[in-house]
Every structure is written in C-alpha cells, then in structure tokens.
Amino acid sequence: MSKTMEKGLQLLDLFTEEKHSWTLDEISTHAEMPKPTAYRMLRSLVNVGFLQRTLLEKNGKIIESDNYVLGLKLLQLGGRVASALEIREIAFPYMKQLQSEINEAVQLVTRDNENGIYIEKVESTRPVRLYTRIGRQAPLYAGACTRTLLSYLPDDEITEILKNPIKNYASHTPKTVEDVWALIHKTRQEGFAYSHSELEEGTVSIATPIFNHRGEVQYSISIAGFPVSLPIENVKKFVVPLWKVASIISKKLGYNDPYPYGDNITKIS
Amino acid sequence: MSKTMEKGLQLLDLFTEEKHSWTLDEISTHAEMPKPTAYRMLRSLVNVGFLQRTLLEKNGKIIESDNYVLGLKLLQLGGRVASALEIREIAFPYMKQLQSEINEAVQLVTRDNENGIYIEKVESTRPVRLYTRIGRQAPLYAGACTRTLLSYLPDDEITEILKNPIKNYASHTPKTVEDVWALIHKTRQEGFAYSHSELEEGTVSIATPIFNHRGEVQYSISIAGFPVSLPIENVKKFVVPLWKVASIISKKLGYNDPYPYGDNITKIS
DNA sequence: TAAGAGATTTCATTATTTGAAACGCGATTT
DNA sequence: AAATCGCGTTTCAAATAATGAAATCTCTTA
DSSP states (O other), rough: OOOHHHHHGGGGGGGOOOOOEEHHHHHHHHHTTOOOHHHHHHHHHHHSSSSEEEEEEEEEEEEEEEEEEEEEHHHHHHHHHHHHHHHHHHHHHHHHHHHHHHHHHHEEEEEETEEEEEEEEEEOSSSSSSOOTTTOOETTSSHHHHHHHHTTTTTHHHHHTTTOOOOOOOOOOTSHHHHHHHHHOOOHSSSOOOEESSTTTTTTEEEEEEOOSSEEEEEEEEEEETTTOHHHHHHHHHHHHHHHHHHHHHHTOOOOOOSTTTTTTGGGG | OHHHHHHHHHHHGGGOOOOOEHHHHHHHTTTTOOHHHHHHHHHHHHHHHSSEEEEEEEETEEEEEEEEOOOOOHHHHHHHHHOOOOOHHHHHHHHHHHHHHHHHEEEEEEEEEEEEEEEEEOOOSSSSOOOOTTTEEEEESHHHHHHHHHHTTTTHHHHHHHHSOOOOSSTSSSSSHHHHHHHHHHHHHHSSSEEEEESSSSOOEEEEEEEETTTTTEEEEEEOOOOOSSSSSGGHHHHHHHHHHHHHHHHHHHOSOOOSSSSTTTGGG
C-alpha cells in the first residue's frame, strides 16, 4: 500500500540484540538500498524518534556520530502496547503469586504469527537468575513456553509453521520436524511442556497452556530457571501450581469449559 | 526527508493509554488526513506489524474488525531498545539492592527531548504497590525523578523547555514556571527531589541525580511509593542510600569527580 | 598534502502517493 | 422487504514525492 513506509520500516529489523548499531553504509549494503535512499529514510526515522544517532565526544565537543541505534520512541510505544494487553492485568497477580511460592522466574508468552513473544515476566529473587525480556521473540518449536502455544494449534497450521527452517540454538533444540511433532504430541497428552537447553544452554522451563473464551490456547505461562532447581524428576511439583494458575486465568478470559488438566483444579481454589 | 513515512508514523501517536483503539474514520478525522490516504497508511502499518486489527467474533466466525491497535512488533522493538541501553545493566543490580533494603518501587529515568522516560524499574513486594511502566513518559517539571533531570540542565535549556504549557496532573503539580524554578533551585541545593501528588494523586517519590562521564545528569534514580511509607520527615533515610547508589552508578558511567552529595559516600562503599 | 572512506546534496527522471468520486456491504430505519 | 445510512474500500488521472547516479563535501589516514 505505502511502499515507501514499508520499505523504511523494514530497516528497523536490522537492529537486533546482536548488532544494535549501524552506519549508513552498512545499512545501505545490507538492505540493498541505494545510499541516498537509505540516508533519507534513516533521517526520517530519526525525526520521528524511532532511531537516534549516538553521541560522540570530539575534542571536547559533543556531536552526533554516524551510528544509528533504536530510539526511545520505540520504548514508549512498546510500553503502550503492553499496557493495552488485558491479559497482563489479569495474569500479573497470579504470576507474582507463583513466583512467591516457587521463587523462579515466571513468564507469559503469546503468539505473533510464526513466533512467540514474551509479554510479561516476574523475576526470581535468587542471586543467580534467569533474565528474559518483555518483547523478546522466540521460535515456536523450541522452548517450553512457545512450544505450548504451538502444540494446541490445528495440525495444518503447525505443518505450515514447521515449513520454516529449524535453527539450532542450544544442545537440546529439536533438530527436525519429526522431533518437534513428537514433542507436540507429548505436550498435548501431558498438558505441559518441559524444555532443557533448547533455546539457551543450561536453562530449563516448564509451561502450561492458557485458553481463551474460544477455547484456543492464546497464551502460555511458564516457570523458568536452572536444572538444579527445576529437575525433570520434580516436574509435577511445578506443573500442578502452573495448571492451577493457568486454569484461573483461562476462566477469567472467558474460557468456560473445565481446565482439561490437573484434575480440574479450578474447583479447589 | 521521507514525507510519506513521517506522516504515516505520526499516526502511531494517536494510540495512547487513554484511547488505544481507533477506527479508520476516527483516524482520518483526527489526523486531518483524507480517508483513502489514512486507509493505505494503516494497511502498511499493519503489514509491518506496528498496528493490528482487533479480532471480532461474528456468528461463530472470527474476523478482523475495523479497529486498529498497536501491534506486538512494537513490543519487540521496544524490548530491543531497552536491551541496548548500557545503563540498565549497570543500574539494575543496585536498583534491586535498594529495593531489598527499602521495599519500595525503584525507578530509573532518562530524558528524551522534552520528556522523561522510564527505562527500568524494580517493584516493591508490598501488597499495595505502585505500578509504573517501562517506556512511560512524564513531563520534566512534575515528579521527583523527571524534575531531577530538569534541574541539572543549563538554565537556558530549562527556560526553553518551560516555554511549553504546564499541565495539571494532580493536586501538587507545580502550577507556574516560577513554581518550577523554585523547585529546581531547591533540588540543586539539596541534591535530591521530593514529590508528593505531582503526577499521580497520593504517590510520593524521592529522586537523586546520576552523572555521566561528561558530568551531565543523564539519568535519575528514584524510590516511589505512598506517603505512609515515604513521609517527608524521613526523607534522609531514603536519600542517603539513593545517593550511595547514584554515586556508584555515576562512577561506573565514567564520572570521575566525587559525587557531590552525601558527604562523598562513594569512598565508604 | 594527497588519497581514501563514508556521509551528504543535486537534479532530472520515474514511481508513488494523493484524494474526489464511486462503489460495496452490512446495519438500521422506514 | 426495500430504502437509507455509515463506513470501509477501490478507482484513476493529476500532483507530488521518491529515486539514484554522479558530484560534492568532510573527515581520517597514509
């Protein structure tokens, strides 16, 4: 529709965790865009606060360098997205509660097309703790939280999503489409997902599905930490409170069926 | 530079906390943009994930409604901005430490042109607690944290900023430019700012300046909560640890002079 | 001091954006 | 059931903005 805008906004995707600072030349090369075109678009993105040029000290004077980084405007807009998500208000108290019972990081994830995205977190207070970030993206096939989202999609949609290449993030990242399907079936049957070193080496997470009023799994909630505190042998100890919380949140989202796992714990609370 | 893009991105500013959902017609009217133009821009913003159309249930079928809201892409990009801010990594452990000593919300703010913006927070664990949001904006003249940023700017820059109208947020929001200047002088002299019901009725915050390697106050750190736990009479009890933390963070940012308040506490720690 | 690297500007050409008007379509009214 | 209304969407010729090769500027480096 508006080619110019779409082209310009694609440039923001270059700014990742791994490389958060770019020069005009790099951008022009990488985006295969003539330099003057890239130049003008970058300027506009700076004008609206989506990018900013880093500051540089030059014999006492402070000047703008030729390096662009993401601007604070995006932080602001990101915050507004977050605050508009009703689920966060609903889920946050329960996430806090889980965290205080278990003292591990608790995370809430939803799906954005072919990726999971972390929309809320509560941190553990342990001295060594896992740090995830709101807004972080992860593929649907790796990690307990995201795989939970994947597992409850219709089969044909899963098939479609799994046509994308499977990247290897850590030692236990599933390697093939078959691996992923096996894990999906396991998740569906057990009602939770467990992951160990799938997205990040040495981290573990346990996730359960949250259903919306249409009975779709729109969110998943997980506990994440390290193998010492979350060993697979003890998994039930963590899954049961997760089911409990997931079932309450599901109900608050308008899910009317009994939560299908954990012996319909909803009634207890 | 790129008129089209700038015009299109301005539309995102309509999506605020107060009104986070807009129809084409509303946008066209509000932005004074012909409907087909707005239409095409909105479509493009949806294409890149900056906006999304809310879903609607229509006799069993799920369709896209004509309401636009901010998209998850912005959450993602916002997270990336945050992670690129070196200060957060530096400050976060000390913020945690403050929080565990005092058990009130701790916040880190920086300036984005004429506004303050919250870039990190640690929450209190009290049952009733203040909730601020990363990415939240606040004017520089109201609230302890932002006023601290304002107070250490050069006078002419302050004068410039105070040419903007002063809005009234709560019962103790400063009303006039003179009010603000009086508070600025107080802040400069005392080395901290105290606010009570300036931005939000019934909340209190206490803030101290963080200096960068150029000796500018680039950030401020604050404790925020309610009057019962943060009474003005006890302010020193909170200011001293804030100075201590602010001085350590300043040093880590390359500030080489002794921190000018709290009897140069840096040496103690 | 010259050469090099990268950012900016120029300007004629080309492609995109523009918006009034028409159309489509479901909801509401007659 | 037909007519009307309210909005979203499409059309299309005119107007505008984007484009990019080449020139220029501005530091940095040899």
